[in-house]
Amino acid sequence: MGWLTASTILIIGLIALTLGGDWLVRAASRISQALGVPPLVIGLTVVAFGTSAPEFGVSLNSAWRGDTELALGNVLGSNIFNVLFILGISALITPLTVAHQLIRIDVPLMIFATALTLYLGWDGNLNTMDGAILFGSLLAYLIWLAIDQIRSGGRSRNDYESELPENETELTLKGIAIQLGLGLLGLLALAVGASFFVEGAVAIARLLQIDELVIGLTIVAVGTSLPEIATSVMASIRGERDMAVGNVVGSNLFNILGVLGLTSMVASGGVPVSEVAKTMDFPVALLVAIACFPIFFSWRKVFRWEGALFLGYYFAYITHLILNAQDHHATDNIRYIILWFALPITVVLLGWESLYSAIRRSNTDPAATPELSEIDKENPETATDPHSD
Numbered sequence: 001m002g003w004l005t006a007s008t009i010l011i012i013g014l015i016a017l018t019l020g021g022d023w024l025v026r027a028a029s030r031i032s033q034a035l036g037v038p039p040l041v042i043g044l045t046v047v048a049f050g051t052s053a054p055e056f057g058v059s060l061n062s063a064w065r066g067d068t069e070l071a072l073g074n075v076l077g078s079n080i081f082n083v084l085f086i087l088g089i090s091a092l093i094t095p096l097t098v099a100h101q102l103i104r105i106d107v108p109l110m111i112f113a114t115a116l117t118l119y120l121g122w123d124g125n126l127n128t129m130d131g132a133i134l135f136g137s138l139l140a141y142l143i144w145l146a147i148d149q150i151r152s153g154g155r156s157r158n159d160y161e162s163e164l165p166e167n168e169t170e171l172t173l174k175g176i177a178i179q180l181g182l183g184l185l186g187l188l189a190l191a192v193g194a195s196f197f198v199e200g201a202v203a204i205a206r207l208l209q210i211d212e213l214v215i216g217l218t219i220v221a222v223g224t225s226l227p228e229i230a231t232s233v234m235a236s237i238r239g240e241r242d243m244a245v246g247n248v249v250g251s252n253l254f255n256i257l258g259v260l261g262l263t264s265m266v267a268s269g270g271v272p273v274s275e276v277a278k279t280m281d282f283p284v285a286l287l288v289a290i291a292c293f294p295i296f297f298s299w300r301k302v303f304r305w306e307g308a309l310f311l312g313y314y315f316a317y318i319t320h321l322i323l324n325a326q327d328h329h330a331t332d333n334i335r336y337i338i339l340w341f342a343l344p345i346t347v348v349l350l351g352w353e354s355l356y357s358a359i360r361r362s363n364t365d366p367a368a369t370p371e372l373s374e375i376d377k378e379n380p381e382t383a384t385d386p387h388s389d
Contacts, residue, residue, distance in 0.1 A: 001207075005203075012200075013197030013198070013200055014226070016189045017193035017197055018227065020185075020191075020192075020193055023186030024053055027180065028049075031179050034175075048249075052228075054190055055075060055078055056262070058070075059071035059074050061195055068272055072216065073216020073221065075260045078224055079255050080281075080314070083289070087244075088308065088310035094237070096236060096301060098301060098302065099245070106249045107292050110253055111290055113253060113257050117256055118278070118286060120134070121282070122273075125269075125271065126264040126273060127264065131270070138261060197220070213281075218318065231247050232245075235247065288343075291350060294351045298353045298357040313346075320335060
């Protein structure tokens with residue numbers, strides 16, 4: 001397969017993935033909203049699953065083709081891209097608010113899921129049993145989330161009347177049929193797009209003589225994360241800033257537990273985990289997940305400077321991937337700086353900021369001063385960085 005053919009197939013697949021993800025998310029979100037499901041829960045489940053559908057399609061297709069390194073690179077690359085790039089861009093547009101549930105449950109679960117996967121794959125392979133453990137963890141999380149919503153009573157549909165288009169405030173049979181049809185069309189586009197995208201990516205990898213893990217960590221990861229980019233950026237622009245963060249966290253959970261878990265179950269011989277993945281890509285994904293906790297906990301916001309910090313780390317990580325693919329002599333030095341200096345120091349500093357914010361909140365009368373995130377939800381234009389004083 002030549003360059004022109006491979007590039008054309010890749011672009012067609014990318015367009016189909018983007019359209020399919022958008023149609024699926026739009027249909028699922030409208031039905032869920034009409035039923036009165038809170039935005040955070042939509043972001044953690046319906047939207048996260050929908051925007052992770054390209055990862056599902058690409059990884060499963062790769063497993064069936066035998067390109068399992070591409071599947072692993074797709075998941076790790078997407079999770080790193082989701083946090084560092086998508087949250088970074090979204091926070092630069094407007095500071096993001098963080099719901100308490102994310103700090104209490106979902107971010108710790110994301111950290112645990114990443115660490116568990118690294119532990120299971122430390123022997124060099126994610127086998128069928130490992131995949132079952134991961135996928136079973138996802139099912140347990142979804143069951144818990146459903147039970148928690150039932151116990152809390154959810155959010156009444158009346159709270160959504162102002163958020164829905166005028167012609168969708170009533171959930172009619174015709175409206176359900178239209179949205180279900182749009183969702184099925186999105187699934188079909190995702191299936192076709194995944195097949196084309198994987199075929200084009202693998203062909204380009206072979207033409208460039210680049211390891212498929214690297215292609216999965218870069219081209220495929222960015223391509224399959226386009227729905228997350230569109231969803232989170234549009235959510236931040238429209239003021240649904242808790243959905244923007246929930247989408248990223250939920251997508252990462254679905255990727256690591258659902259996509260990688262199911263791929264490990266269906267792939268013949270499991271999913272191999274290379275030394276590079278164990279010593280660089282998995283640790284970066286884990287440290288990035290850990291960094292989310294102090295950032296989210298301190299002031300329960302993601303400020304613009306923190307978004308810029310995320311973006312800076314993503315470009316440093318991509319630089320390492322490019323140099324590593326070229327066997328550049330500086331690769332080991334960059335890996336050492338990122339893993340053992342820059343990221344750990346950042347996590348420690350963010351941890352100190354979290355402690356400071358907790359002490360400051362404990363010394364403030366909550367009755368007199370609402371939490372910062374609540375103030376910013378009501379008055380987005382007043383969102384400011386506490387370090388700007």
